[in-house]
Amino acid sequence: MLSLKSAGASSTSRLSRLREEYLIDELDYEEYAVGSSGDGTRADRTRPVPIWLCVFLVVSYIFGGAFLFSEWENWPFLDSAYFCFITLTTIGFGDFVPAQRVKDNAEVSIALCSLYLLFGIALLAMSFNLVQEEVISSVKSVAKRLGIIKEEEDEEDD
Template sequence: MDKPKKQRSRRAIVLLVTFPILVGLITLGTVIFHSLEEWTWIQSFYFTVVTISTVGYGDVVPTNDTTRIVVSFFILIGVAVGAGIMSLYGSSSVKKRVTKRSDESDLPTNQ
């Protein structure tokens, strides 16, 4: 398999592995916060996405100690998973650029 196909294949695998993990984490958070706080599904989803992305607008906040503890652990897990996913995407992107530049430098020049 040549390099470009191998790189595309690797990026596809990264996407196929990490996307379901991210969707699962968002789904899990939405269900947990919906049941603990009795928020609507939309509020729970919104809170989960804002929490995982570490934006934290503060417009939806936990109101009891149990949820605060769960949110603390959810933040740690969400940030770790998010950082891991971003690292995989970043390294894949960098490898793509390095390979492209390497291939371009191997091309003969017309002088």
């Protein structure tokens, strides 16, 4: 093993720089992990996604899909919106089926519909999860203010 004495002054300065960089990296990590105020609460580490943004994304996705299906399938816009909502929420009554009237490129129509539904169901699940977390956080905050739950109970859950 190489000792500091035999390596010379240049190695000593390199080692000291490495130690300094390691300490700086470690401090940056601790600051990131704990949060800006230093108390380590979850609110410091994450910023909630506004509920209106989730609703806007879902409604936009449904209306965008309704426009596409009204063009692809020659359905009225409201029927297309109904199909998108019923299908994305996995209710699926089956009264509207894509590529039923289309004889040419039915495989392409089914593939595009499948991609739309795959990403749409993932978007809906993500949005529901984000809204659920925000609602739970709000209910816990109100319960703390009313004295229903104590501060310690909430910290144990996180």
